[in-house]
Amino acid sequence: MTFRARRSVLYMPGANERALEKAKTLEADSLILDLEDSVAPDAKADARARVAAAVKGGGYGKRELAIRINGLDTPWGVEDLKMAAEVNPDAILVPKVARPGDIVTVSRIHAGMGGAADTRMWAMMETPMAIFNVREIASVHQVARLSCLVLGTNDLLKESRALATGGRFAILPWLSMTLLAARAYGLDVLDGVYNDFRDEAGFRAECEQGRALGMDGKTLIHPGQIAVCNALFSPAPEEVEWSHKIIAAFKLPENTAKGVITVEGRMVERLHLAMAQRVADIAEAITAP
Template identity: 60%
Template structure:
């Protein structure tokens, strides 16, 4: 595989102002944690949250969990201080909110480069303008010091800005979600679905996870630890899927099949593209198996 596979099945928002939540996050089986300085933090505790998040990242103890700091936008009174603290803390990624143009990410990328650091960026896709500019935003994957690695869909903000309603199956949003998946894949990005607002509705949450998985997304952002287990299950390849993938790979490695573009396996035609898909399935399963709990 040309790109290292990193599981991002469950991406849990943690309010940066809640020291107890930041501590508890060290024990949760989420693949990634978004330590939030933006929406989840009231204006009068923004500075305190910034200090707590920076200290938590510096202290470590989160195992293999991917740590992402969501800053406030640079055009707010907190944005520049958030970005400076995030760069100093050195998380796995910095999540840029309200990223409506490539220039929004380029401004952050310049600051990372000026600091002599290399930190990946994630981008919130949460405005109508972001959807219209999704292709150029995805192109920020090419940045050297702060490459864009992941889209995070902000479906609540999109609903607010467009007046689209949340309905089962999310028909009003499907064109936006699919277009974002296409842009992400065209530039080698991962893409994480938006949150499900009722964490007590286990059936509805699971259904939306399945929908996002079937659309091609890598995982789901979460608002409560109770949602982690279902997301991890839905976005992981099933045992039977992994077993079949291994069989496809092994079949193409047989001496008589090397160099062939297609072979017959169990009475079905299997092409090289299926072997490449199989390799990714196995790589994801192995990466999940190696993730620290």
């Protein structure tokens, strides 16, 4: 599969045709076309039709398109999944995944509906049970075509009764548990949203925290958050330059079989080569037309 940068992942309300059109001009890496939380019950069918038309119509360039469906235990979930199977987005975001079977079931029903095999599954991690079961959920990645875990921090705060104060102190262990499970099975993981989109300083601090934890990017609720998010989750120019030097050094004939080499006076191991290759891949994905 093509490598994708997922620095900025913007939720777009599926019932808002104007927002869906505007998204074609935004610099977000990925868009989540939402049929769940942002859509009122009496607007679900209309939102489903608008999202279907948007994905079919295209015009989103290299932006990754994910559709967040309603749960299969709701009156709308099956029809949402059927629509997604017909229009073939890049990914389907499954809400309130609590156990491995939840994501496996959606993946298998999607396949049975004729959905494209290259449509990935993303799992919303937004309940205490999801955090308890995160390792098992991540472990079914091959069976379920799972590629990304998405943290639903607002719901985690609500369900746990924790307070969103002190730099997210209360939920940091849950963020780290999700990240480690994702990394153990080769998945991406996206940080939760920052609600006060007018508070750039607070948003910047939370992006920096997410990057320090190892998140691949952050989910967003407002276009005004995209630029800061892209900047903070992008590798710095000097990091990209150093990564290319490591890659080039290991390609030299005298180094191809070595586990440890010296680059500009610094010891570099093959684990650094893997890290360098990811940085280079991210930089290439960001600059690709």
